[in-house]
Amino acid sequence: MAEGIRDKVAIIGMGCSQFGERWDCSAEDLMVESFGEALADANIERDRIEAAWLGLSSDDQGPGKSALSLSSTLRLPNIAATRVENMCATGTEALRGAVYGVASGAYDIALALGVEKLKDTGYGGLPERTKGTFEDLWFPSVTAPGSFAQFASAYVARHGVDMDQLKEAMAHVSWKSHENGALNPKAHLRKRVTKEKILGAPMIAYPLGLFDCCGVSDGSACAIVTTPALAEKLGGNGPLITVKSMQLALSNGSEISHDSWDGSYAMTTRIASERAYREAGIKDPRTEIDLIEVHDCFSITELVTMEDLGLSDIGHGWQDVLAGKYDSDGEIPCNIDGGLKCFGHPIGATGLRMVYELYQQLRGTAGDRQLNAPKLGLTHNLGGFPNKNVSSISVIGTC
Secondary structure, three states: OOOOOOOOOEEEEEEEOOOEOOOOOOHHHHHHHHHHHHHHHHOOOHHHOOEEEEEOOOOOOOOOOOOHHHHHHOOOOOOEEEEEOEOEOHHHHHHHHHHHHHHOOOOOEEEEEEEEOOHHHOOOOOOOOOOOHHHHHHOOOOOHHHHHHHHHHHHHHHHOOOHHHHHHHHHHHHHHHHHHHOOOOOOOOOOOOOHHHHHOOOEEEOOEEHHHEOOOOEEEEEEEEEOHHHHHHHOOOOOOEEEEEEEEEEOOOHHHHOOOOOOOOOHHHHHHHHHHHHHHOOOOHHHHOOEEEOOOOEHHHHHHHHHHOOOOOOOOHHHHHHOOOOOOOOOOOEOOOOHHHHOOOOHHHHHHHHHHHHHHHHHOOOHHHOOOOOOEEEEEEEEEEOOEEEEEEEEEEEO
């Protein structure tokens, strides 16, 4: 295996806009909001930035197909700027571009910014006419809730779990997200909800009820990265925070080609996490990782992801969830900022928002939701559907 990027890149500044229904703002306004915080945090001049990556998923509803909107909105100094898109891993993909640019030695300081403006369309879900010819032919009329509901049914069939028990565990996942989101001033949804209300909510796609599903939001998040040596020279507040690993795994068609995959897990997450642990030098993620941010597009996704990351035994993630292992005061706090469920899910910004929370926690600046001296954190994105997806894993920590 190649040497990798472990500790070759440091994060020196991050910013995140308020997530929510930002009717008063354009996508460009949201970019300025997150970039302004990141630039002030990094304490550098704008002209020190040498390259930039923009994560933007829905270009037809946003600032367009290129990275010109990023360059012009932020008045970047005529530098190289690239727009990237990789479904729900788009924000992490932007960060990966900036990190690899610095790790390669091509740039000293690089910028990653993700943004999405979804609420202005008036559409309840993601505003897409089509997901491409393949989906139109092979998976017509697919919906995200319907696809991930099959995750839950397959999990029950594979592991012999009673559906009522699984629904109770899923309700705990959603309850936890609302508890955490209530403490986050930048979260889209900040209202606590009882488990009884969650379990009694209208059904969206059995067994997923209303509170098992995340919504969509407007928002932006931003990171500025450099080499550890330059970060030390620049100074800054708090400990030096470096990227330990960034790994990406995409489906290659095997999940929908034959029956070796039973639908009860995300194959790509298992592959990407194994690679990430090797690159980061992690031997036992259950004891070494202090907190995680995972892609809880639906409550079942978070539950299954615990097993795919190797943090719970296969078929027993639901028991760990109910035991509080991933609560804010549990062994490995998960989505301490509210997750997609309550912080919100502006597609292009989500991956960077996850890293933003880890960054705040590692520096000890997370306010009311601050954990006790975490040193190492992981983020996980899952874009697409269980049978055809993109999985991205990032590990960051203090040196």
